[in-house]
Amino acid sequence: KAGVTQTPRYLIKTRGQQVTLSCSPISGHRSVSWYQQTPGQGLQFLFEYFSETQRNKGNFPGRFSGRQFSNSRSEMNVSTLELGDSALYLCASSLIGSNEQFFGPGTRLTVL
């Protein structure tokens, strides 16, 4: 089976812009979670989607949003980018009924 894929892999934006990142889960996985990884804060949970519904959300401002499509692919959007949003954004997929989360390669976002 193909693993979790994320596009794009690298992105450079300027402050105030918005960005959309995409994640395709492992085939058959219907839960998609998003995490932000920075050197200072480590890995932090953003939100989780299942069946096109957000089931859980971490402690991030409303500028961070997401959605999931009927084929389980997910997107996350960050509006009004700030310098501090520079990070590696990772998505992970899970089978319902399993706790194991499988991570994608991440999207490296740089905000200038």
Add this chain to the structure above:
Amino acid sequence: GENVEQHPSTLSVQEGDSAVIKCTYSDSASNYFPWYKQELGKRPQLIIDIRSNVGEKKDQRIAVTLNKTAKHFSLHITETQPEDSAVYFCAASMGTGGGADGLTFGKGTHLIIQP
């Protein structure tokens, strides 16, 4: 919310020796504890996990122990090899299934295997 503390932040061991990484968690409702290995520039990869109804789990050179009373869990790597060099993260969640709870991660341990 849940808080996970991980120690040490850096661990250097001689090849062939054992390495131990320790984590504590705050929420007694957490019952799923995975460990991830992340090599430089790569994605985190699940190496072992444990649920709260189990005290210890082994997979070849890797073992995880859990003390639910003390809210401690540890990763043990025996007979370390150069390819074990990486950053290791512990995590905790409620474990209701399907990723719904979100994982709370420790800050990571940079394991360096000295030849």
